[in-house]
Amino acid sequence: MKKLATVILALIISSCVLAAGEPANLTPATPAGDGSAVYAAKCALCHGKDGRGLPNWRAKGQPDFTVTSWQKSKTDAQLAGATKDGKGKYMPAFKGKLSDEEITAVVARVRAFGKK
Numbered sequence: 001m002k003k004l005a006t007v008i009l010a011l012i013i014s015s016c017v018l019a020a021g022e023p024a025n026l027t028p029a030t031p032a033g034d035g036s037a038v039y040a041a042k043c044a045l046c047h048g049k050d051g052r053g054l055p056n057w058r059a060k061g062q063p064d065f066t067v068t069s070w071q072k073s074k075t076d077a078q079l080a081g082a083t084k085d086g087k088g089k090y091m092p093a094f095k096g097k098l099s100d101e102e103i104t105a106v107v108a109r110v111r112a113f114g115k116k
Contacts, residue, residue, distance in 0.1 A: 035109030038102045042094065051113030060090055071114035079107045 040049070048054055051065035063070050083103050086093035094103065 034102070035105035035107070035112075038098065038106050039109045042098065043106065051110065057090065061088065062090070065110050065113035068114060071111065076107050076111070079110055080104065083107065 039047075046054065046057055047062070047065065053062040053064050058064065065071070080103050082091060083098070083106055084093065084095045098106070
């Protein structure tokens with residue numbers, strides 16, 4: 001019964017989108033919520049689930065996202081730029097791998113590490 005309800009809901013949403021002529025934003029998500037999923041999938045392997053980094057990478061200059069002084073020393077544009085274009089020889093570029101919206105959401109997630 002749940003599958004049937006899901007299919008019906010999907011059809012209703014699809015017909016609303018088609019009738020409106022543009023995509024509907026029916027499930028707005030906060031950037032930090034989306035950023036958590038993208039961060040977990042793309043960033044946590046190197047930066048750690050908690051944003052503190054990993055010992056072997058910290059020795060090479062990786063930041064600890066939970067440190068207030070580090071958070072204050074970076075603008076959102078700098079964080080987005082490092083994510084998009086990479087940084088140094090260890091941080092890869094995610095341009096073409098993540099959308100601008102995903103990068104903005106990851107920046108919000110990185111900022112959230114500093115608020116704990």
